[in-house]
Amino acid sequence: MKKMTQINLLIMLIFILAACNTNDNETNRTNADSGPQSADSTKPYVQGVENVDVLNTHGSIEGLERMHSFYDNMRNGVPSDLRIVHYTTEGDPMITDLTYNGKLLKVKDDTTRDKYGSGEIRTNSCSNMIEEVNPTNTSYIAVDCNSGHFGKEEILKISYNMNQQDLFEFELKYGVNLENEVITKPITTEKENSTIETNVKGDSVVAASVKQEVYKRLVFANYLAEKDLETTCASKESMNYYLKVYINGGQREFRWSECDQSLEGLKFTEIAEYIIKQSEKKQTEKSEVTVQGYVLQVKDDTLLIGEGLNMIDYEWLKDEIQQMDLDAYIFDFTILEGVNTKEFNPGDKIQATIEGSIRGSKPGRAKVKDIKKLVFSNEIESR
Known part of the structure; x- marks a missing residue:
């Protein structure tokens, strides 16, 4: 038993x-x-790649604030490192590792995961980095490098040209009960019955330059990615926001409250407040037209400029300007008339105010009211 x-x-x-x-x-x-579990759960996740700081998925960029922080650290001589991943069209990750030791910048490009590329690891040593800001794009470019084209290497480019989109409009509602509204998209349907009176500000209030700035801010906020925004506050008097973005054939909707103090919430609140502030301004005069770009050609009393170029784009185009078909490029080209050409040379970066408007396209033509050279003031000093 x-x-x-x-x-x-x-x-x-x-x-x-x-x-x-x-x-x-x-x-x-x-x-x-x-x-995956990581020490920093806010960092982007890429399968098979650890410690990713910035992720570029075909122009939708996550972690831009880390890129800017790295650049600021370089300007202040603070040793730092950064890992950037760019996805190829086929979805393969290409890695760029930046290491700054306080004096020199080491750039390591790893394309071994690109099934359709060269599959190699290249290392470049550079002494400086430039943040080149244009009206429609921002580029981080390593300069004074010991290899690479023109002694430069493009690290990251953020594009935000609204005019390259088939459609970009937005609708913003704001207030305790979302009783105020700013609309750039023409209203084609009747609003649903509501007990809340809505103060609508039509599309004539928002200028094209303001829409361009809104689009830029949305791109920097990575608006195409999923967002987890706070929609409730302890106070019933808190400001609430609803933003609907019409982009090409799609739409993106965001709802949040002013009590959302997360990084994403603060970005979207800043965008909303910018829209509100601009919509309240009186549009009494037509804003002046300005153009910015690199001088590609000097001829008689005219300058041919390429708009939206960064310094590497200019290097690629400068020797082909005589033979190239301007229509084949996404950039805008403008012939500036009435310029004292003795003051300018190919390669100068300029900003010009236009009399009237630009006539035609590829290239357009315009008479200059005022023009000045632009100097890079944010290049990191050699240490």
Whole structure:
């Protein structure tokens, strides 16, 4: 009898151990299924690549604030490192590692994961970096490098040219009960019955330059990505926001409250407040037209400029200007008339105010009211 009792106890012990092992396996599986765990859960996730700081998915960029922080650290001589991943069209990750030791910048490009590329690791040493800001794009460019085209290497480019989109409009509602509204998209449908009176500001209030700035800010906020915004506040008097973006054939909707103090919430509140402030301004005069770009050609009393170029784009285009078909490029080209050409040379970056408007396209023509050279003031000093 005693022997049977011992056998039964042994069987029970085996079942208990088996159950514990099953629970452990289930726990491990649950943890594995929940995705990668990292010290910084806000960082982008790329399968097979660790410690990603900035992720560029075909122009939708996550972690831009880290790129800017790295640039600021370089300006102040603070040693830093940064990992950027660019996805190819086919979805393969290409890695750029930046390492700044306080004096020199090391750039390591790893394309070994690109199934359709060269699959190599290249290292470049550079002494400076420039943040080149244009009206429709911002580029981070390593300069004074010991290899690469023109002694420069483009690290990251953020494009935000509204005119390259088939459609960009937005609708902003704001207030405790969303009782105010700014609309740039023409209203084609009747509004649903509501007990709340809505103060609508039509599309004539928002100038094209303001829409361009809104689009830029949305791109910097990575608006195409999913957002987890706070929609409720403790106070019933808190400002609430609703933003609907019409982009090409799609739409993006965002709802949040002013109590959302997260990085994403603050970005969208700044965008909303900018729209509100601009919509309240009186548009009494037509804003002046300005153009900015690199001088590609000097001829008689005219300058041919390429708009939206960064310094590397200029280097690629300067020797082909005589033979190239301007229509084949996404850039805008303008011939500026009435310029004292003795003051300018190819390669100068200029900003000009136009009399009237630009006539035609590729290239357009315009008479200059005022013009000045632009100098890079944000190049990092050699240390």
